[in-house]
Amino acid sequence: MRFGFRRLILLSLIPLISFTGCEQPQVKFVFSQKTNELIPEAAKPVKEALVRQFGNPFELTQFEGLPTDFGDVQGTVKSVESSGKDQPLIRFQATGLENAYDKLLGLPLEWTSGKGQGHISRIKEYDFETGTIAVEKSPEIDPQSGDTFLIECVRLQFGRDLYNRHCMHCHGMSGEGTGPTSRYLNPPPRDFRLGIYKYTSTKPTSKAQEADLARTVKEGIAGTYMPSFKLLTDDEVSAIVNYVIWLSIRGETEKKLVDELYLDYSETAMAERTSEEGGETREEVLEELKEYMELDFPDTLEFATSSVAEAWEEANLEDAIVIPQKPRVADTPESRERGRKLYLSQKTKCASCHGPQARGNGTATQDFWTNPATNEKYSERGLHDIWGNLLPPRDLHRGIYRGGRRPIDTYRRLYSGIKGTPMPAFGGSLTDEELWDMVNYVMSLPYDGNR
Amino acid sequence: MGKGWCLFFLFWPIAAVVSCAMAPFVGWSFPYNNAQAASNLGIRIDDLFYIILIVTAIVFVGTQAVLVYALWRGANNREERATNIHGNHKLELIWSIIPGAILLFLAIYQMNIWADFRIKKYYPEAAVKDPLAEVTARQFEWRFRYPAIGKKLQQKPQPDDLYSVNELHVPFGKPVMIQLRSDDVQHSFFLPALRIKQDALPGLQIPVWFEANKPGTYDLVCAELCGWGHYKMKAHVIVQPEDEYQAYLKNLTQKQFYDGLGKIAAKDTGTESEAVEK
Numbered sequence: 098m099r100f101g102f103r104r105l106i107l108l109s110l111i112p113l114i115s116f117t118g119c120e121q122p123q124v125k126f127v128f129s130q131k132t133n134e135l136i137p138e139a140a141k142p143v144k145e146a147l148v149r150q151f152g153n154p155f156e157l158t159q160f161e162g163l164p165t166d167f168g169d170v171q172g173t174v175k176s177v178e179s180s181g182k183d184q185p186l187i188r189f190q191a192t193g194l195e196n197a198y199d200k201l202l203g204l205p206l207e208w209t210s211g212k213g214q215g216h217i218s219r220i221k222e223y224d225f226e227t228g229t230i231a232v233e234k235s236p237e238i239d240p241q242s243g244d245t246f247l248i249e250c251v252r253l254q255f256g257r258d259l260y261n262r263h264c265m266h267c268h269g270m271s272g273e274g275t276g277p278t279s280r281y282l283n284p285p286p287r288d289f290r291l292g293i294y295k296y297t298s299t300k301p302t303s304k305a306q307e308a309d310l311a312r313t314v315k316e317g318i319a320g321t322y323m324p325s326f327k328l329l330t331d332d333e334v335s336a337i338v339n340y341v342i343w344l345s346i347r348g349e350t351e352k353k354l355v356d357e358l359y360l361d362y363s364e365t366a367m368a369e370r371t372s373e374e375g376g377e378t379r380e381e382v383l384e385e386l387k388e389y390m391e392l393d394f395p396d397t398l399e400f401a402t403s404s405v406a407e408a409w410e411e412a413n414l415e416d417a418i419v420i421p422q423k424p425r426v427a428d429t430p431e432s433r434e435r436g437r438k439l440y441l442s443q444k445t446k447c448a449s450c451h452g453p454q455a456r457g458n459g460t461a462t463q464d465f466w467t468n469p470a471t472n473e474k475y476s477e478r479g480l481h482d483i484w485g486n487l488l489p490p491r492d493l494h495r496g497i498y499r500g501g502r503r504p505i506d507t508y509r510r511l512y513s514g515i516k517g518t519p520m521p522a523f524g525g526s527l528t529d530e531e532l533w534d535m536v537n538y539v540m541s542l543p544y545d546g547n548r
Numbered sequence: 549m550g551k552g553w554c555l556f557f558l559f560w561p562i563a564a565v566v567s568c569a570m571a572p573f574v575g576w577s578f579p580y581n582n583a584q585a586a587s588n589l590g591i592r593i594d595d596l597f598y599i600i601l602i603v604t605a606i607v608f609v610g611t612q613a614v615l616v617y618a619l620w621r622g623a624n625n626r627e628e629r630a631t632n633i634h635g636n637h638k639l640e641l642i643w644s645i646i647p648g649a650i651l652l653f654l655a656i657y658q659m660n661i662w663a664d665f666r667i668k669k670y671y672p673e674a675a676v677k678d679p680l681a682e683v684t685a686r687q688f689e690w691r692f693r694y695p696a697i698g699k700k701l702q703q704k705p706q707p708d709d710l711y712s713v714n715e716l717h718v719p720f721g722k723p724v725m726i727q728l729r730s731d732d733v734q735h736s737f738f739l740p741a742l743r744i745k746q747d748a749l750p751g752l753q754i755p756v757w758f759e760a761n762k763p764g765t766y767d768l769v770c771a772e773l774c775g776w777g778h779y780k781m782k783a784h785v786i787v788q789p790e791d792e793y794q795a796y797l798k799n800l801t802q803k804q805f806y807d808g809l810g811k812i813a814a815k816d817t818g819t820e821s822e823a824v825e826k
């Protein structure tokens with residue numbers, strides 16, 4: 098006691114105290130702010146539909162027709178190891194699990210033939226190398242070689258696990274962009290729930306290609322807090338991208354449903370409708386809502402999910418990608434000069450945002466702009482993105498290219514604009530030669546001294 | 549004090565020696581290839597480490613043996629009372645001069661290595677004249693800037709510079725130097741396999757040289773707790789023969805100046821190729 102056990106105990110408590118200080122993110126999918134602003138009678142079916150269609154972080158579900166890879170694996174029993182009477186597990190070798198990674202532990206396995214058909218076993222052990230699975234013994238099942246089984250959701254859960262380890266910290270459990278560290282970051286992490294991604298290779302109205310998101314994960318985004326995850330394998334990256342797209346689809350579906358209801362059934366709308374000018378009673382409104390829910394909501398849901406799924410599918414088609422008709426115009430002083438004239442012209446109005454010297458200080462940064470979503474003016478001067486963040490136009494002398502520094506990347510920024518931001522798309526209004534002249538001009542800016 | 553305590557104090561030096569001795573066999577020793585450094589300087593640093601390890605091991609075992617002996621004698625002899633003595637001049641001299649001499653020896657002995665490692669005047673001339681790349685540490689990744697093929701690295705970025713992230717390619721068998729910078733906070737450029745570690749400080753450009761002696765893929769990690777994502781700050785240093793290194797640079801050049809139509813190098817190291825952009 099003399100050498101201070103009490104102090105020792107206190108000392109060993111310090112890590113404990115600091116651990117409890119850490120914020121534990123809640124393991125659930127959150128709903129958007131707009132959903133929560135609906136009256137409870139309208140919010141409830143929306144939330145129920147989302148849980149039905151997408152599940153929760155522990156139990157992911159996926160409805161038919163989604164372009165994301167849910168990852169069902171069909172296996173066949175190759176041989177059963179003999180096991181002692183008092184063994185609690187049945188071990189067997191299986192084939193067909195080559196694409197299942199090392200992620201099957203704890204998942205339910207449904208027997209699709211043999212004595213146990215229709216029964217579900219839990220996977221207690223799984224050895225990826227040898228393909229050996231162990232499931233709990235039960236009288237209902239008796240695996241024989243040749244029996245088949247199904248394991249669901251392998252791919253999506255693999256992506257979820259990786260996402261929760263590497264991405265959730267910033268982007269949040271539901272992809273809502275408010276993970277525990279997000280509040281320290283500027284620019285803030287992307288909210289995936291609009292399904293909009295800035296740096297894509299696709300046409301202005303198209304979604305991102307899977308390859309675009311994979312590139313972002315692998316290369317990071319220079320000049321932001323998005324680091325490179327190059328050390329992940331290609332397969333891991335694609336699993337993460339698969340999950341991120343799935344989260345986006347969930348968010349977009351939610352948004353589509355809520356947008357249908359918001360004007361008539363938000364708390365504010367309710368207050369307005371039941372006020373003296375509105376002249377309706379709460380019961381009348383609820384009656385109308387009930388009718389809508391019975392007659393139209395199923396169609397709305399069907400349309401929301403299928404249109405979102407379709408948009409993602411289309412983005413991965415070949416003709417969604419922006420490919421120049423003509424190769425890059427030679428990077429000569431003349432070409433750059435033509436690009437500079439275009440930059441300053443009324444045709445492009447680049448200077449109004451990026452400034453006459455391309456320092457990112459155009460006159461547009463001094464105006465109060467209107468939020469297209471709410472039709473109200475922003476409280477700060479300057480341009481905003483679709484997520485509501487202040488978005489200063491890029492200083493083009495910095496030589497930091499968030500969407501990649503290849504000529505084709507700059508070409509695509511000009512052709513398609515930057516999705517979700519005021520940066521417009523010039524594809525169509527400028528010819529290929531003009532676009533390349535602009536590329537040459539913009540890419541020369543970091544190296545032209547102090548002009 | 550009982551004999552239990554004698555055994556207690558006997559146990560620790562034995563445990564320490566045993567675990568040190570078996571470290572190389574259970575993978576607790578230096579990283580990579582039989583604990584051999586993958587750089588020539590690294591091998592010299594390992595030698596230094598082993599000298600210090602041997603010296604400290606002898607001192608440690610010796611003092612512990614004396615301690616255990618004294619305890620054992622005390623535990624066996626309950627009659628004899630301790631006497632109060634006022635130090636021993638001779639002993640004081642011995643245990644001041646011997647460690648002092650050892651430290652002096654180590655200080656002088658390691659000076660060459662230190663100079664070769666850290667004093668720019670002694671850096672290999674070729675490496676200093678033609679730095680390989682600029683390495684920028686950033687929360688939480690490593691970004692690299694190489695000069696264009698056939699050109700020299702400039703202080704300021706050039707239009708034809710080549711860029712990559714989290715993957716530094718290095719030719720082996722010749723000394724190379726990088727310019728180390730930090731974009732935000734303090735990081736540390738740590739190549740465990742090559743025994744290279746150098747802090748990266750915002751606002752400073754610090755030259756670091758090394759000579760990889762065998763091809764391979766080695767970890768580049770950050771050795772400075774630099775934020776919550778510190779553990780993610782991992783990259784690879786790919787040491788390869790000169791011709792493969794040149795091929796890599798060529799590939800990088802092709803990819804970086806890709807205009808969506810021209811040919812692009814095969815998909816061996818990159819994330820994108822014609823196969824992706826059909």
Ligand SMILES: [Cu+2]
Pocket residue numbers: 685686734735736770771772773774778781
């Ligand atoms: Cu660091």
